[in-house]
Amino acid sequence: MFAVIQFPGSCDDRDMWFAMSSVLAGKCSMVWHQESELPAGTKGVLLPGGFSYGDYLRCGAMAQLSPIMGAVKRFAKSGGPVLGTCNGFQVLCEAGLLPGALRRNSQLAFVCDDVHLRVEKRAEPFSSRTEQGAILTLPIKHGEGCFYASEVELDLIEQNGQVLLRYCELDGTISKASNPNGSLGSIAGVLNKEGNVLGLMPHPEHAVEAAFGGTDGIAILGSLLDMARSA
Amino acid sequence: MNEPDVDLDLALEHGLTEQEYAQIIKILGRTPSFSELGIFSVMWSEHCSYKSSKRHLKTLPVKGPHVLQGPGENAGAISLGDGLAAVFKIESHNHPSFIEPKQGAATGVGGILRDIFTMGARPIASLNSIRFGSLADARHRFLLRGVVSGIGHYGNCVGVATVGGETQFHDSYAGNILVNAMSVGIAEESKIFLAGAKGVGNPVIYAGSKTGRDGIHGASLLASSEFDETGNDKRPTVQVGDPFTEKCLIEACLELMSTDAIVGIQDMGAAGLTCSSFEMASNAGTGIEMNLDTIPRRAATMTPYELLLSESQERMLLVAQSGKEEFVCSVFERWGLDAVVVGKVTDDGRMRVSFEGSTVVDIPVDPVAASSPELNRPSKEPEDLGARQSLNLSLVESESDPEAALKALLSDPNLGSKSWVYRQYDQRVQGNTLIGPGGDAALVRVKRPDGSPTTKALAISVDCNHRFCWLDPEKGAMAAVAEAGRNVACTGAKPLAVTNCLNFGNPEKPEIMWELKKAIKGISIAASALGTPIVSGNVSLYNETNGTPIFPTPTIGMVGLIDDWADAIGAHFKRPYQEIILIGTDRFELGGSMWLAKMRGIESGRPPEVDLGYERRLQKFLVLSGERRLLSSSHDISDGGIAVALAESCFGLEGCGASVTLNAESTLEECLFGESTGRVLVTTDCAEDVLSLARDSDVPAIVVGKTGGERLKISSLNDSVLIDVSVAQLKSVWEDAIPSRMDPEE
Numbered sequence: 001m002f003a004v005i006q007f008p009g010s011c012d013d014r015d016m017w018f019a020m021s022s023v024l025a026g027k028c029s030m031v032w033h034q035e036s037e038l039p040a041g042t043k044g045v046l047l048p049g050g051f052s053y054g055d056y057l058r059c060g061a062m063a064q065l066s067p068i069m070g071a072v073k074r075f076a077k078s079g080g081p082v083l084g085t086c087n088g089f090q091v092l093c094e095a096g097l098l099p100g101a102l103r104r105n106s107q108l109a110f111v112c113d114d115v116h117l118r119v120e121k122r123a124e125p126f127s128s129r130t131e132q133g134a135i136l137t138l139p140i141k142h143g144e145g146c147f148y149a150s151e152v153e154l155d156l157i158e159q160n161g162q163v164l165l166r167y168c169e170l171d172g173t174i175s176k177a178s179n180p181n182g183s184l185g186s187i188a189g190v191l192n193k194e195g196n197v198l199g200l201m202p203h204p205e206h207a208v209e210a211a212f213g214g215t216d217g218i219a220i221l222g223s224l225l226d227m228a229r230s231a
Numbered sequence: 232m233n234e235p236d237v238d239l240d241l242a243l244e245h246g247l248t249e250q251e252y253a254q255i256i257k258i259l260g261r262t263p264s265f266s267e268l269g270i271f272s273v274m275w276s277e278h279c280s281y282k283s284s285k286r287h288l289k290t291l292p293v294k295g296p297h298v299l300q301g302p303g304e305n306a307g308a309i310s311l312g313d314g315l316a317a318v319f320k321i322e323s324h325n326h327p328s329f330i331e332p333k334q335g336a337a338t339g340v341g342g343i344l345r346d347i348f349t350m351g352a353r354p355i356a357s358l359n360s361i362r363f364g365s366l367a368d369a370r371h372r373f374l375l376r377g378v379v380s381g382i383g384h385y386g387n388c389v390g391v392a393t394v395g396g397e398t399q400f401h402d403s404y405a406g407n408i409l410v411n412a413m414s415v416g417i418a419e420e421s422k423i424f425l426a427g428a429k430g431v432g433n434p435v436i437y438a439g440s441k442t443g444r445d446g447i448h449g450a451s452l453l454a455s456s457e458f459d460e461t462g463n464d465k466r467p468t469v470q471v472g473d474p475f476t477e478k479c480l481i482e483a484c485l486e487l488m489s490t491d492a493i494v495g496i497q498d499m500g501a502a503g504l505t506c507s508s509f510e511m512a513s514n515a516g517t518g519i520e521m522n523l524d525t526i527p528r529r530a531a532t533m534t535p536y537e538l539l540l541s542e543s544q545e546r547m548l549l550v551a552q553s554g555k556e557e558f559v560c561s562v563f564e565r566w567g568l569d570a571v572v573v574g575k576v577t578d579d580g581r582m583r584v585s586f587e588g589s590t591v592v593d594i595p596v597d598p599v600a601a602s603s604p605e606l607n608r609p610s611k612e613p614e615d616l617g618a619r620q621s622l623n624l625s626l627v628e629s630e631s632d633p634e635a636a637l638k639a640l641l642s643d644p645n646l647g648s649k650s651w652v653y654r655q656y657d658q659r660v661q662g663n664t665l666i667g668p669g670g671d672a673a674l675v676r677v678k679r680p681d682g683s684p685t686t687k688a689l690a691i692s693v694d695c696n697h698r699f700c701w702l703d704p705e706k707g708a709m710a711a712v713a714e715a716g717r718n719v720a721c722t723g724a725k726p727l728a729v730t731n732c733l734n735f736g737n738p739e740k741p742e743i744m745w746e747l748k749k750a751i752k753g754i755s756i757a758a759s760a761l762g763t764p765i766v767s768g769n770v771s772l773y774n775e776t777n778g779t780p781i782f783p784t785p786t787i788g789m790v791g792l793i794d795d796w797a798d799a800i801g802a803h804f805k806r807p808y809q810e811i812i813l814i815g816t817d818r819f820e821l822g823g824s825m826w827l828a829k830m831r832g833i834e835s836g837r838p839p840e841v842d843l844g845y846e847r848r849l850q851k852f853l854v855l856s857g858e859r860r861l862l863s864s865s866h867d868i869s870d871g872g873i874a875v876a877l878a879e880s881c882f883g884l885e886g887c888g889a890s891v892t893l894n895a896e897s898t899l900e901e902c903l904f905g906e907s908t909g910r911v912l913v914t915t916d917c918a919e920d921v922l923s924l925a926r927d928s929d930v931p932a933i934v935v936g937k938t939g940g941e942r943l944k945i946s947s948l949n950d951s952v953l954i955d956v957s958v959a960q961l962k963s964v965w966e967d968a969i970p971s972r973m974d975p976e977e
Contacts, residue, residue: 008482008567009475011390014682015662022684034565051388054475110383110655141387141657206659211796212676213659 001027002228003038004046005072005088007063011050012085012205019205019221020046026225033066043228044081044125045072047088049141049203059102059144060090069095081125081224082197086142089199098192098199099157100149102142106182110143114213115180117188117202118168121161125227126191126198130219135172136165137216138202140180140188145201147183147190154184164198165189234265234536241265245272251604258598266535266584266591271599273448273502273540274509277772280603283738284770287751295764297727299423305346305498306416307766308423309728311792315677316420317689318352321360321413321732321788323771327469328410332377336361337385337472338544339412344389345498348481349547351424351488352416355661356675357386359396359412360693360732360786364405366644366972371400373977374408375652382412383655388474389481392664393656395673396693398649403697406776411732411769413693413788417677424488426497427550428511428519431578433494434556435508435519438563438570439480439546442504443529446470446542457737457773476545479566484547487562489680492555499546505539507548509582513600521574523586535586550576610748611741619702622822622836630900633874633945634954636830638964640871640904641878643829647968648882663688670802671718671867674793688796690724692789696870697782698823699838704746708753708785709841710908714869715789716761720850721865721911723800723857724791729758731768731787736780738772746783747772754785760843761850763789798857803883805863807939810918811889813873814849814925814932815910819901825870826904839908845930846909852928853911861921865913872904874945874954876912881943881958882965888958890944891936903945903953914938 002020006013013030020028028046029039038045053062063069069091076082076097084092092098105111119127119134130136149157157163165188169178179186181201189200204217235241242252245268255263255271263271273279281288293301299316300308306320324339340357347354361378364371375398386393391414428435446469487493495515497507504526512519523538533541551559556572563570577583582599584592613619630636640646653668665688666674672692677685694715700707716726731754736743758765774781793799804811821827822836856862868876873893881888893902915921918934925932943961945954 008479009388011388011478011657011660015660018662018682018684022682050390051475051478054388054473054478056475109380110387110657112654112657112659139659141659143387203659206662209662211665212662213664 001029001039001041002044002046003031003042004028004048005033005068006030007033007052007066009050009052009054010048012203013048013050016046016048016205019208023208024218024221024225026228031068033068036067036071038071038075042075044224045075047084047091049086049088052087052091060087060094063091064095073097076197079196081227083126083224084199085203085205086201089201092197092199097197098190099153100147100190102144103146103148104144105146111180112141113180115140115202116168116170116178117165118172120163120166123195125196126220126223127164128223128226133172135168135170136219137214138204139206139213140202142201145181147187149184157190160193162191162193163187164191165200237263237265237268242268246276247272251275259594264591266539267594269536269540270505270592273505274599275603279502279506281770282604282606283608283772284747285605286607287748290751291755291765292759293764293766295728295762298764298766299420301766302768304425305349307728307730308350309766310420311677311687314420315679316418316423317415317790318347318350318418319413319415319730319790320346320767321411321730321786322769323732323734324410324412325408325734325771325774328378329408331469332374333381334471335469336378336381336410338470339410340382340385341472341474341477341544342500343412343414344391344477345500347414347416348484349424349496349498350418351422352418353485353680354391354414354416355663356415356673356691357391357393357413358673358691358693358788360695362399362401362404362409362784364402365400368405372973378410379652379655385472385474387657389478390660392658392660394658394664394675395668395691398652399697400644401697401782403782406779407774407781409734409784411786413730415689415691415790417680419680422488424493424496425514426511427495427515428517428576429494429515429550431517431576433550433553433576434572435521435574435576436549436551436556436559436570437526437573438549439568440473440476440543441527441529441569442538442541443543444533444537444541447537447540457775470542470544472544479568480545480547483563483566483568487559492551492559493549494552495550497548499548501542503540503542509596509600511548511550512582512596518577518579518581518596519574520577520583523584525571525573527569527571535584535591608738608744609741610744612745613742619835620837624821627831627833629898633899633903634956636826637874637878637954638961640825640829640875641961641965642968644968644972646825646871646875648966651969665796665799666722666801671721674722674799676796686795688793688799690719690722690791690793692718693786694718695784695786697784698828698834700750700784701782702823702836702838704749704783705753706838706841708750709757710838711785711787712754712757712761713841713843713846713908714867715787716763716846716850717867717911719789719791720853721800721802721867722793723798723854724793725854726761726763726789726791726850728766729763729787729789731765731785733770734774734781734784734786735772736775743780750783750785757843761847798860800857800862800865802866802880803864804880804887804889804914804938805885807887809863809914809916809938810934811891811936811938812913812915812918812921812932813910813935814913814930816907816931817905817910818907819897819905820907821901821905824872824904824906826872826900839906841908848928849909849930852925852930855924856921861915861917861924863914865911868910868912869906872906874903877945878943878961880912882962886958887938888940888942889936889938890940892946892948893935894948899953
């Protein structure tokens with residue numbers, strides 16, 4: 001079973017639940033941020049997009065102090081898969097579960113669009129359904145998605161192979177023009193060192209039905225479901 | 232408590248007239264208290280009472296077999312079948328947005344969303360209609376930036392997709408921009424909530440943000456008078472929005488409305504606590520007793536006057552079942568919101584408000600709410616109407632370079648791509664967007680309140696051609712209704728009902744009243760003929776600065792239904808080698824056209840004719856074509872004529888070109904850029920079936936060309952090539968229309 005964490009101000013929580021359960025036939029339940037434990041049998045945790053606590057102070061800064069985050073941290077430390085999309089990514093950075101931070105987009109405006117993404121590695125639990133070098137098309141919608149890390153940190157991220165997705169052209173070329181927010185290294189998705197925590201600015205949950213933004217999001221969410229079913 | 236003494240001068244300062252003040256004294260049998268004066272001034276303001284427009288609005292068609300709730304409630308509601316209802320409304324926030332664009336637009340979005348979820352519906356889609364002066368003016372670049380960022384800031388944060396709308400520019404809006412926000416929600420038909428304070432003894436509960444001093448007299452002084460140079464002094468009457476609180480309010484209210492705890496609910500919008508409590512009591516024929524000491528507040532020293540008139544955002548007033556108050560408050564508290572019992576429902580038809588032990592308001596509800604003034608303002612045809620409508624085409628230089636003209640039109644921000652705007656809006660949240668911004672109408676899937684998907688989808692369009700409305704308000708308004716319906720039908724959906732936002736100048740001027748009356752008449756005629764009743768709306772008057780009014784702008788929001796979204800039709804050419812069919816008749820009408828305005832600087836003439844009987848047949852034809860899956864694309868021909876419509880059809884992701892031959896019996900400009908209404912370009916693999924259905928439907932149809940290639944080629948019947956240009960080139964001018972005018976350094 002997957003747990004979608006619901007913070008006040010979460011917006012994509014219901015969409016994540018819909019994608020995982022209604023479209024992809026997985027088991028999924030909503031977990032209120034005031035809970036201090038994850039439901040028994042949780043196989044994976046999903047931190048949805050939105051504007052937790054209105055993104056006041058700093059995106060994700062308040063949410064990471066919610067009671068449930070203690071349980072999420074323990075779950076992640078024990079190797080359980082945790083996926084944060086958009087605001088969820090920001091929460092994971094604030095919580096110290098992922099390196100780096102998300103800054104204001106370089107053009108200083110919110111951006112909603114479809115972007116192309118190059119898969120940098122195929123690995124459980126997040127990308128087993130796709131291949132290294134595959135190109136995914138997923139929507140982004142954020143004002144603060146510019147991935148930033150210190151030079152030292154960035155080197156470590158690259159050396160450890162922690163980058164899962166990069167913004168790219170349709171043919172896979174990494175370019176300034178295809179980088180929608182000024183992210184360092186065109187990084188759109190980053191793993192922790194152990195590979196069980198992933199933060200993504202793009203929204204796989206908004207690309208699971210052909211008529212509603214395509215189906216490339218299944219590459220990510222389906223991988224998680226495969227992992228949960230085989231475990 | 233030290234309050235000023237009330238006299239006629241103070242009443243006049245509050246925007247009341249001498250007659251109205253006399254009426255107040257008659258109702259009360261005494262001089263009003265300061266708080267009572269404040270209440271009358273907002274409740275009887277143009278913004279809240281619709282006193283200038285009320286008698287004319289009564290002529291609008293509001294009934295239909297599918298109408299569940301017509302005008303008069305927070306929003307209108309129509310049945311979608313299977314126990315589901317669509318709840319929708321459009322509303323203006325023009326004056327606040329001109330003074331403070333970001334917060335003005337943001338709170339406009341917040342207000343319309345509250346109107347929707349107050350009815351028990353989850354908002355699923357937002358649209359807007361925004362109008363500015365020229366982008367050559369730095370102020371209007373600032374206003375565009377501010378309004379767009381405000382709409383995005385609020386809409387994105389509450390998790391409601393912004394799926395469409397219109398962005399227009401014209402000098403008539405240079406001193407008074409328009410920001411009209413529309414929202415659509417889904418509810419269970421059996422669970423639509425109304426704003427009634429029913430059940431004597433039931434608790435009245437205040438929930439949401441604390442009350443502050445912001446927005447006092449937003450409705451009476453800001454929205455109900457025209458602008459002059461002192462506009463900036465009115466900035467404190469603009470409210471500040473908090474979309475995070477709104478998001479929590481949406482979730483808490485919908486959670487509560489799924490139980491049996493709530494009897495009635497009303498949001499505190501214009502005129503805040505005053506308007507909401509009076510409306511609730513008036514609707515139910517009851518009274519309310521309220522203690523202001525309990526109101527959550529931002530400043531400890533607020534007076535009763537301020538507490539009653541504050542327009543602080545994100546606040547709701549609820550009447551709960553007696554005994555459920557603790558449960559209701561606990562749900563709000565879980566969402567981090569204030570909720571307190573502030574009073575109870577009474578049976579004596581009076582509003583009694585106490586503050587620190589003394590009664591500060593004691594007035595009968597109905598004379599204030601239901602029997603507010605109704606004016607029959609004089610109206611007179613504008614003296615320059617003849618000049619507006621006169622156009623001698625023989626004196627207009629004909630078009631010698633159609634290709635350059637097409638490029639010029641596409642590069643105009645009115646016709647150019649609006650992606651600069653809508654890229655700043657979340658178009659995807661809730662996962663229902665089939666067709667987002669940039670098409671003829673947006674198309675959004677309907678999910679049940681429990682989150683399960685259905686095959687139904689709503690098509691939604693917002694339209695108004697302000698130039699047509701200026702030249703002939705009645706015909707312009709008819710054209711707006713017809714176009715909105717056509718846009719909805721172009722997706723394959725059946726148009727069902729209308730919401731409107733009537734933006735006009737100062738109603739105290741007879742010429743403005745004439746425009747308003749004519750526009751309402753045009754809407755009535757068209758809405759009746761098309762079977763799409765008006766279920767909600769808003770009137771925004773006094774849209775002028777220093778005596779210069781805006782063009783009359785009756786914005787039409789149309790909602791339609793498609794039973795199976797798999798039948799939906801997009802606007803762009805999909806594949807090469809498909810037949811392009813022109814539906815409708817070209818009457819070679821150039822009056823009021825974009826070509827005349829842009830290329831010749833002429834804004835006069837009679838706008839195109841509208842044939843409503845034909846429009847209805849056209850709508851049926853398009854819906855049937857969708858159901859039979861005959862069409863690959865369909866796109867309405869409007870501003871800029873067939874040449875612009877063809878170019879737009881080429882701008883899909885596929886970038887498919889076309890080659891078309893037109894029957895140029897008339898002049899080049901009439902043929903390419905004329906704006907005869909009721910015309911649609913469709914593409915198909917089965918032209919015979921489409922033509923035969925068109926014959927059966929009694930709509931003219933003719934094959935005009937084929938899709939394919941990387942160029943748009945338009946020839947005339949005698950084989951002379953009028954336009955032959957690469958789609959990529961056209962697309963690039965079109966895409967640059969707005970970005971090239973925005974200064975990145977600003």
